[in-house]
Amino acid sequence: MNVLPFQLVQGEPLLRASGVTIDYASARGTVRATQDVSFDVWRGDRFVLLGPSGCGKSTLLKAIGGFIAPRAGSMLLEGRPILAPGPDRIVVFQEFDQLPPWKTVKQNVMFPLLSTGTPKREAEARALHWIAKVGLERFADAFPHTLSGGMKARVAIARALAMQPAVLLMDEPFAALDALTRRRMQEELQALWEEARFTMLFVTHSIEEALVVGNRILLLSPHPGRVRAEINSHQFGLHSAGSPEFQAAAGRIHRLLFGEEADAAARRDEAAARQAQGAQP
Numbered sequence: 046m047n048v049l050p051f052q053l054v055q056g057e058p059l060l061r062a063s064g065v066t067i068d069y070a071s072a073r074g075t076v077r078a079t080q081d082v083s084f085d086v087w088r089g090d091r092f093v094l095l096g097p098s099g100c101g102k103s104t105l106l107k108a109i110g111g112f113i114a115p116r117a118g119s120m121l122l123e124g125r126p127i128l129a130p131g132p133d134r135i136v137v138f139q140e141f142d143q144l145p146p147w148k149t150v151k152q153n154v155m156f157p158l159l160s161t162g163t164p165k166r167e168a169e170a171r172a173l174h175w176i177a178k179v180g181l182e183r184f185a186d187a188f189p190h191t192l193s194g195g196m197k198a199r200v201a202i203a204r205a206l207a208m209q210p211a212v213l214l215m216d217e218p219f220a221a222l223d224a225l226t227r228r229r230m231q232e233e234l235q236a237l238w239e240e241a242r243f244t245m246l247f248v249t250h251s252i253e254e255a256l257v258v259g260n261r262i263l264l265l266s267p268h269p270g271r272v273r274a275e276i277n278s279h280q281f282g283l284h285s286a287g288s289p290e291f292q293a294a295a296g297r298i299h300r301l302l303f304g305e306e307a308d309a310a311a312r313r314d315e316a317a318a319r320q321a322q323g324a325q326p
């Protein structure tokens with residue numbers, strides 16, 4: 046197996062977000078989605094952005110995707126500023142309808158390859174390779190509406206990985222699945238990662254999912270999202286869900302996000318923001 050000892054890789058992080066603040070302009074004024082968010086993602090990371098709904102997780106992913114620009118701060122991929130979308134960053138969404146219904150599974154997986162200039166034969170070979178990897182070889186010629194939610198999620202993952210992105214961006218990809226299918230998909234994603242060691246940035250609002258899927262977790266405070274803490278979680282997986290250590294880690298994250306520590310941190314953030322505003326001319 047071709048596995049890089051990613052813990053030993055030196056030098057620049059693959060992805061570096063520094064002081065990222067993102068605002069939306071709306072009819073009622075400016076909405077601040079994230080405030081001064083910094084993190085590094087290293088090659089081979091399963092990096093999780095975890096926080097309550099509305100804390101700016103999708104916004105951060107869209108900025109990394111190059112779809113929106115931060116108001117302040119910078120985002121570098123392999124040392125270069127992110128200025129636009131590109132095939133080195135592929136997003137997998139939660140929605141089941143991310144697959145055009147008029148294309149078969151194989152055509153869906155081939156489509157982004159073909160539209161970025163991959164020759165047809167190679168696109169087909171790569172598509173079939175990844176369709177097999179996610180266990181759907183018997184469904185290569187099926188249309189999306191004939192597939193279950195879990196199978197559609199697998200197609201979306203195969204389509205993304207076939208592009209061999211520098212980083213796979215996943216925005217609550219399993220949130221709409223039933224609990225058992227969701228678990229199964231977490232397991233399969235883990236197995237795919239063990240084999241291919243891609244880099245992923247995974248967004249979730251579920252503490253358990255973050256611990257199971259991630260090797261590092263960035264905790265974001267409620268709206269606007271600020272970094273609360275970063276946690277190592279490489280020791281946890283589906284096998285450890287429910288263990289005392291797992292429960293303790295989940296409890297600690299819960300307190301950091303919602304407990305007294307979180308309240309105190311929120312008050313400090315607000316005071317700092319007021320001070321910064323007062324300091325402005």
Ligand code: ADP
Nearest residue numbers: 069071076078097098099100101102103104268
């Ligand atoms: P999350 O993914 O963590 O649930 P989002 O990134 O979707 O959070 O949203 C963060 C904040 O930005 C929310 O308060 C949301 O209402 C706001 N927001 C998101 N998209 C837009 C938009 N297009 N226009 C205005 N406000 C938005």
Ligand code: MG
Nearest residue numbers: 102103104216
């Ligand atoms: Mg979201």
